[in-house]
Amino acid sequence: MIMFQCYCYFFFSRLNPLCFTGVYYRLNELVCNPDGSSVSCSAEGNLTFSPCGVLCPCPTCTVIGSTVVNFLNYVVSVPDRCAYTLLSESGVELLAVFRDRRRKDFSLLDKVILRLDGPALSSAVTQVDDAPLSLGSLPLSLHGVDVSKNQTGVTATFLLSNYTTSVFFDGSTAQIHKTGRDKAQRTVLTLCSLPPSCEQQFPEPADGTINCTTVTERCELLYEAPFTSCHNLTDPDSFIGACINTLCTYPAVDGLSHCQFLEAYVKACDFQTGDSLEGWRSEVGCSPPRASCQDVLCSDHEFCVEDVSGGTICACRAIFASEYRSTGALGEPTVCDGSSASVTLVGCLLEEKGIDYSELHLNNQSCRGQKDNVSHMVTFGFDVNNTCGMEVELNNSQMIYKNSISMTTSNSSDIITHHDIFNLDFSCFYQQPDIKTMSFRIKDGSVIQQIVSVPWNYTLTMKAFSDAGRTRAIEPSTELRLKQSVWVELKTDGLDDKLVAVVTDSCWATDLPLANSSLRYDLIVSGCSNTADQTVKVMGNGLGTDVVYLHCKLNLCAKKGNTCAPSCGGKRRRRSARSQYEDGSSAFITMAWTNEVRHSCAAGR
Numbered sequence: 001m002i003m004f005q006c007y008c009y010f011f012f013s014r015l016n017p018l019c020f021t022g023v024y025y026r027l028n029e030l031v032c033n034p035d036g037s038s039v040s041c042s043a044e045g046n047l048t049f050s051p052c053g054v055l056c057p058c059p060t061c062t063v064i065g066s067t068v069v070n071f072l073n074y075v076v077s078v079p080d081r082c083a084y085t086l087l088s089e090s091g092v093e094l095l096a097v098f099r100d101r102r103r104k105d106f107s108l109l110d111k112v113i114l115r116l117d118g119p120a121l122s123s124a125v126t127q128v129d130d131a132p133l134s135l136g137s138l139p140l141s142l143h144g145v146d147v148s149k150n151q152t153g154v155t156a157t158f159l160l161s162n163y164t165t166s167v168f169f170d171g172s173t174a175q176i177h178k179t180g181r182d183k184a185q186r187t188v189l190t191l192c193s194l195p196p197s198c199e200q201q202f203p204e205p206a207d208g209t210i211n212c213t214t215v216t217e218r219c220e221l222l223y224e225a226p227f228t229s230c231h232n233l234t235d236p237d238s239f240i241g242a243c244i245n246t247l248c249t250y251p252a253v254d255g256l257s258h259c260q261f262l263e264a265y266v267k268a269c270d271f272q273t274g275d276s277l278e279g280w281r282s283e284v285g286c287s288p289p290r291a292s293c294q295d296v297l298c299s300d301h302e303f304c305v306e307d308v309s310g311g312t313i314c315a316c317r318a319i320f321a322s323e324y325r326s327t328g329a330l331g332e333p334t335v336c337d338g339s340s341a342s343v344t345l346v347g348c349l350l351e352e353k354g355i356d357y358s359e360l361h362l363n364n365q366s367c368r369g370q371k372d373n374v375s376h377m378v379t380f381g382f383d384v385n386n387t388c389g390m391e392v393e394l395n396n397s398q399m400i401y402k403n404s405i406s407m408t409t410s411n412s413s414d415i416i417t418h419h420d421i422f423n424l425d426f427s428c429f430y431q432q433p434d435i436k437t438m439s440f441r442i443k444d445g446s447v448i449q450q451i452v453s454v455p456w457n458y459t460l461t462m463k464a465f466s467d468a469g470r471t472r473a474i475e476p477s478t479e480l481r482l483k484q485s486v487w488v489e490l491k492t493d494g495l496d497d498k499l500v501a502v503v504t505d506s507c508w509a510t511d512l513p514l515a516n517s518s519l520r521y522d523l524i525v526s527g528c529s530n531t532a533d534q535t536v537k538v539m540g541n542g543l544g545t546d547v548v549y550l551h552c553k554l555n556l557c558a559k560k561g562n563t564c565a566p567s568c569g570g571k572r573r574r575r576s577a578r579s580q581y582e583d584g585s586s587a588f589i590t591m592a593w594t595n596e597v598r599h600s601c602a603a604g605r
Contacts, residue, residue, distance in 0.1 A: 032056035032233065036071075036178075057233070057272040058163070058178040061086060063096050063109050064264050065172075065246035065256070069238040077245055081107045082198035086176065091117040092160055094167060096174060101303050104202035104318040106250045110303065112169045114156055116143055153291045170291045171304070172256065173264050177271045202319055212248040218258035219243035222265055226280045230269035239265040254305040254315075259286035299376050302348045314376060316348035324349060331377075336428035339496045341401055342381030343426045347371060350378065355422055359408050363389025369405075380405055384496050402427040461491045503527060503566065527566030 025031065025041035032038050036052025036059045052058035062069040063086065068076045070086075078084065078098050087094040092115070099110035139146035145158045153170030163180030221227070222236035222243075230236070243261035250256065262284060270276045281288060293304035298314035301321075307313045316324075324330065324346060331345035350357050357378045361368050367388035369378040382388035382403055393400040407422040464474040465487045474486070492502060507524035510517035522530045 030055060052178070058180075060268045060271045061176040062239070062242075062264050062268055063112075063174040064239075064242055064261060065109065065250070066098060066107050067242035067245060068096070069242060069268075071176075073235050073238050075238045075241050078107060080199045080201075083113070086174075087165070090160055092158065094176065099303065100202075100318050101250075101315075102253065102318055103204055103207075103250060104322060105204040108246075108250070108256075109172060109174060112167065112174045114145065114158075114167065116145070149291075149294065151291065152289050154294075168267075170289060171293050172260060175264065175267055175271070202322075204318075207249070207251055210248060210251060212244075215247045215252075215258070216244055219247065219261060221258070221284055222262060226277050226283060227262075227265065227269075229275060229277070230265070230273060233272045234265065234269045236265060239268075255292070259284075260289075262286060263289055299348075299374060302376065313351040314348050315352055316346065321346075321349065330424070334426045334428060336401075336430070340381065340383035341403070341426070341428045342379055343405070343424075344377050344379045345369070345405075345424075347376035347378055353422075355407065360405050360422065361408060362403050362405060363391070365408065397431055399430045400427055401430075461493070463489050463491075465489060501565075528568035 025039065025047070027041055027043050027045070030038055030040045032055070036056050038050045038052075038055040040048045040050070040055065042048065050056075059071045059073065061071050066078045068078065068084070068086070070076065081099050083095045083097045085093055086096055095113040095115065096109055097111045097113065098107040100107050139148040139157070141147075145156050147154065147156050149155070153168055155166055155168045157164060157166045159165075160178075163178050166177050166179075168175045168177075219240050222240050227236060239261050243258055246261075247256070247258060252258075259281075262280075263286070266277050266280060280286075292306050293312055296304045296312050296314070298304050301317050302314035303317060304312055305315050330349050331343060334341060334343045345357070347357060357369050357371055360378075360380070362380055362382060364387075367380070367382065367386070369380045371378045380403075382390050388403060391402040393402065403426060405422070405424040405426070463470070466472045466474055466478065466484070468485075468487060470487055470489050490502070495502070504524055505527055506522070509521040509523060510519060512519070523533065524530065
């Protein structure tokens, strides 16, 4: 048999980097290069180069885990949580976005974005310009892109130049395949840096539960049958390297295992040779693929996984959750705002503990959490109009609003439960507002003073009247006689009467504008009229903030669970009433009359 020698000239090596000067080919020999181009030597000894898709199939680009096996079969490991361009040509850009999941220091493929001149198609959950897209097995054409899905994943097919490109994504693996005539493929992987902080590193200790020797043995199954029939066109080394690099660092959880890498290799082989290696899964103990998180929309700080029951949950990304897990918190600190309080829990942290937020409630079981449809954060709150079983306590000078988030159990006698028993107390602490001192003569007929005592800001108005209906105000020119009754009215504006009542503690008269003057006459003592003076009457004391009479020294009484009106039937009961609001500090309101009137805050003197 006569053999003629064909050889490549130097200028051909520019077109094919694997063909070097001095390489010889047999007559009628066809050689397919890794980029899909071919070299053939005719019977006449002519050497012919052809682009991919003419005599040899075009290669695939596979993105799996944190690894990209590109069109030239080169392996590139992605070190961060950024977006990378896989393909960019003729107004079409294909991006792969990598994000953290269980570990802060290791990212996995999170979604694939196909950008056209117009809209952007995302394949994490199939969306067009952030709007969810309903798909079926029949292709849906969108701006020249045919999109379809089945139980294994989503496929987008579009025409680019003179070849057809298909992109497949199953939630963890993306594969790009081209058919038709194409020029030689070059490595395309450029950093897009989305978001700006995506390159920040978060070191984390190695996972001591991972046995890298066992991982390597499982990944190297690709060297053995039945995969050997693919080796002539699909190099297994790149997929084995990607498998080892991922699973020796990241735990085999959430469906991630060596089977995922074997599946990607077989699919790449099928693209290039048409051989799907029927029955290979049973030989190596792998299950058929299933895209379990199709149409599950998680928030930006979450990722979708299967739970133990076979359903899906949105789990927290490691970096986002680290600030909560470091303190054992399930959400944000309590927000206190005057007469209301709220607390926000992280939905994915609840899901990871098997807690259904819809079963949680405040002390009043009708008060449930409100879940944000985008962030999946769950907020519980109460205020004076809807107290939700709020409890109020007084602790010295503090007023405390308390409530609890707990879980409804369908049967308290159940021995086995599938979730943690949940109880979370939260509260707001407020300093009781100080009562300011006002000294004045009846000069303008009334006094208005703005009082600011965090978190309350209110206005206090004091007026004196000569009739019980408080229609005839005492003016500076009004003459008062001995034994004439005087009504003093104190109004507040800005205090919430559902929460607190203003209570008169004591009132007395002095001959000097000093509260601690040595000459003193008691009119009201411990919230009740002086038993030694029958001319003093206390009306409406502690019933609210709108109208309160004869106030000289005031305290605030928390109305929730308390009876704020003093009981003046006996000394023992009077002390009990006083303990509800006494804070141990004295603050006074002093009404001083002109010398013609000797007593203040008094009736019948």
